[in-house]
Every structure is written in structure tokens, then in C-alpha cells.
Amino acid sequence: MQGKGVKMNEEKGMSLIVKTVTRWLKGFIFLFGAYIVVYGHLSPGGGFPGGVVFAATFILITLAFGREYALRKIGKILASELDSLGALLFLLIALLGIYYGGTFFLNFIEKNHPTGNFNLFSAGIIPLCQISIGMKVGASLFMIFIILSVVRVVFVDGKGKLITTEKKDKK
Amino acid sequence: MEIIIGILLVFMIIGSIISLETKDLLSAIIAIVPVGYFCGIIYLFLGAPDIAITQMVVEVLSLIILIRATIRRDLTTIEEERDFFGLITTFAFIFVFFIFSMEALRYLPPFGTPSFTLNNNSPSNRYLMNGLKETGAANIVSAIILDYRGYDTLGEATILFTSILGALAILRIYARKRSKNE
Numbered sequence: 001m002q003g004k005g006v007k008m009n010e011e012k013g014m015s016l017i018v019k020t021v022t023r024w025l026k027g028f029i030f031l032f033g034a035y036i037v038v039y040g041h042l043s044p045g046g047g048f049p050g051g052v053v054f055a056a057t058f059i060l061i062t063l064a065f066g067r068e069y070a071l072r073k074i075g076k077i078l079a080s081e082l083d084s085l086g087a088l089l090f091l092l093i094a095l096l097g098i099y100y101g102g103t104f105f106l107n108f109i110e111k112n113h114p115t116g117n118f119n120l121f122s123a124g125i126i127p128l129c130q131i132s133i134g135m136k137v138g139a140s141l142f143m144i145f146i147i148l149s150v151v152r153v154v155f156v157d158g159k160g161k162l163i164t165t166e167k168k169d170k171k
Numbered sequence: 172m173e174i175i176i177g178i179l180l181v182f183m184i185i186g187s188i189i190s191l192e193t194k195d196l197l198s199a200i201i202a203i204v205p206v207g208y209f210c211g212i213i214y215l216f217l218g219a220p221d222i223a224i225t226q227m228v229v230e231v232l233s234l235i236i237l238i239r240a241t242i243r244r245d246l247t248t249i250e251e252e253r254d255f256f257g258l259i260t261t262f263a264f265i266f267v268f269f270i271f272s273m274e275a276l277r278y279l280p281p282f283g284t285p286s287f288t289l290n291n292n293s294p295s296n297r298y299l300m301n302g303l304k305e306t307g308a309a310n311i312v313s314a315i316i317l318d319y320r321g322y323d324t325l326g327e328a329t330i331l332f333t334s335i336l337g338a339l340a341i342l343r344i345y346a347r348k349r350s351k352n353e
Contacts, residue, residue: 040310040313041308041309041317042308042309042310043309043310044221044223044224045221045224045310046316049221049225049228049229053228055232056232080339083332083335087332090325104321105322105325107306111305111307122307122308123306123309124306124307124318125317126307126313129317129321133324133328136331137331140332144236145232147338147339
């Protein structure tokens with residue numbers, strides 16, 4: 001669970017109480033987001049609120065443990081890759097409708113479950129679309145948070161690697 | 172129910188006025204909170220739990236981002252008298268907008284009337300009647316936004332993607348210029 005260079009109990013971020021509560025609760029918050037996304041076609045919810053809950057989990061980790069720990073867990077490059085992956089997955093599902101039936105956004109998977117409608121594996125492409133939208137929204141909102149509040153100066157060194165540093169003396 | 176919604180709307184208006192008039196930036200952010208939360212509660216009263224969940228969650232996230240992004244910034248206050256002509260123009264525009272909206276609101280159906288489902292040939296009626304059979308999704312909102320209106324959702328996702336791209340690009344250019352000076 002611990003990172004390689006940055007330990008959890010280091011003097012970064014908030015107090016020990018906040019860190020302990022975060023360590024206990026972050027899995028449950030993530031699980032709630034996953035529930036909202038996956039059951040979006042059966043109960044209220046869907047890809048967008050679930051994705052925002054995903055982003056809130058990582059923002060909670062960032063606030064509690066400091067930015068080095070959180071950026072080690074999910075870096076800025078990984079967040080942008082997840083963002084692009086979600087958007088491309090959504091577009092791919094839409095284009096597969098043309099391949100199978102000739103219509104954009106055709107619901108080409110079997111819609112009704114044999115045992116009834118109110119089942120997790122029903123509604124064809126709708127759960128897949130929810131998952132891709134949730135991935136995209138979570139990654140992009142986490143990137144917005146990183147850009148607006150954590151990263152002060154970003155520069156590229158010789159190897160083309162993104163390094164985040166914070167400028168101490170502000171004009 | 173209309174009385175409860177009216178009370179919540181009054182609290183929202185009071186909160187936005189306080190957040191506009193207060194001097195402290197953190198107090199302004201705290202005072203803007205009722206606008207979002209009461210908006211979510213109103214959605215819940217009106218029978219739209221999907222939108223209510225989204226509103227609540229986005230409100231929490233935007234509150235965190237606003238506090239983190241503004242708490243270290245220097246606040247520049249402008250001590251000036253308000254422009255008299257600008258004030259007159261603002262009130263004139265508000266008055267004209269009020270007149271036109273009163274004229275337009277006369278043609279709205281009464282509160283709580285599902286007027287879009289009264290016509291048998293309307294798309295809303297078809298979604299409600301055949302939604303479960305045609306898409307298999309029990310939540311009709313998901314069925315509409317991802318099956319019937321999937322193209323709109325694709326456009327929405329594209330808007331979000333483009334805006335994130337723009338924010339990233341602008342902030343990275345600024346950062347690179349700064350690192351060259353060092």
C-alpha cells in the first residue's frame with residue numbers, strides 16, 4: 001500500500017486523524033462511485049456522477065496525504081491517458097453500431113436478460129457507455145483539480161518527462 | 172410543494188447576494204454553497220434524482236476546487252463609486268426582461284402538468300411507453316441519454332474533452348515561459 005519513496009506517515013498533508021480516516025474510507029468511496037456507474041441503467045445515477053465520485057476519491061487522497069503521494073498513485077500523464085481512453089471507448093462503441101447494423105449508436109448487444117429486465121446484464125451497450133463516460137469524467141475532473149490547485153510550475157527536462165515542482169517564493 | 176420550493180429559492184437568492192457583496196473571498200465561497208445544494212434539493216422534490224445526485228456531487232467538488240484554487244490568491248479590491256449610467260442601464264434591461272418573460276410565461280402550462288406526453292405522437296410519449304421494451308434499461312433517463320439521444324451525449328463528452336484540452340494547453344504554455352526565465 002505504501003509508495004516507494006514517499007511514506008504514508010510523512011509530515012505532508014493533513015493531520016494523522018484525517019490520514020487514518022482517509023485510509024479507511026477511500027475504498028468505500030471508490031466502491032460507491034463504481035456502484036453509481038455500473039448500476040446507472042437500473043437506478044438513479046450514471047456515468048457523470050459516478051465519474052465525479054471517482055475524482056473526489058483521488059482529490060481526498062491528494063488533500064490528505066499531500067500531492068507527491070497522490071501524483072505517485074495516479075500521475076498526470078496517466079490521468080490524461082484515461083481521459084482519452086474513455087472518450088475513444090465511447091466513440092468506438094458508437095462506431096461499432098455502424099459495423100453491426102448500419103446505424104450510429106445502434107444498440108447491437110442483446111437488450112433483454114432472459115430472466116427479466118431488472119438485471120445487471122441488460123440494456124445492451126448502455127452500461128458500457130456509462131463505464132466509458134465515468135472513466136473520462138473522473139480522469140478529466142482530477143486533471144482540472146491538479147492544474148488549478150496543485151501544479152504551480154511544469155517543465156520538461158531533457159528526457160521529455162513531465163516533472164511538477166512548486167515555486168516557493170511568489171512575487 | 173410549491174411553498175417549499177419558493178422558500179428554497181428565497182434562500183438561494185439571499186446566498187448569492189451575500190456572496191456578491193461580502194469582502195472576504197472565503198466567505199463568498201461559503202455563502203454560494205446554498206445555491207448549489209438547494210438546487211439539488213429542488214430537483215429531488217421535482218422528481219429528478221439523477222440530476223439531484225449530479226448536482227450534489229458536482230457542488231462538493233466545485234467547492235473543494237474553489238477553496239483550493241482561491242485561498243492563496245491575493246484579493247484585489249476596487250474602491251470606486253458605481254457608475255450611475257451603468258446602474259440605470261442594468262435596471263432598464265432587468266425591467267425589459269421582466270416584461271418579456273411575464274408575457275412568455277403566460278403561455279406555459281400549469282405547474283406539474285406533463286404537457287409533452289399529452290400528444291400521442293410526441294417523442295416523449297414514445298420514450299415513456301416503449302423505453303423499457305426497446306432498450307432494456309429500467310432507468311428511463313439512462314435509456315434516453317445513451318440510447319435514443321446518444322449523439323447528444325457524444326457531443327457533451329466532446330465539449331468536456333475540448334475544454335480540458337484547452338485548460339491544459341494554456342496552463343502549460345504559461346509554465347514553460349516561466350521556467351525558461353529561471
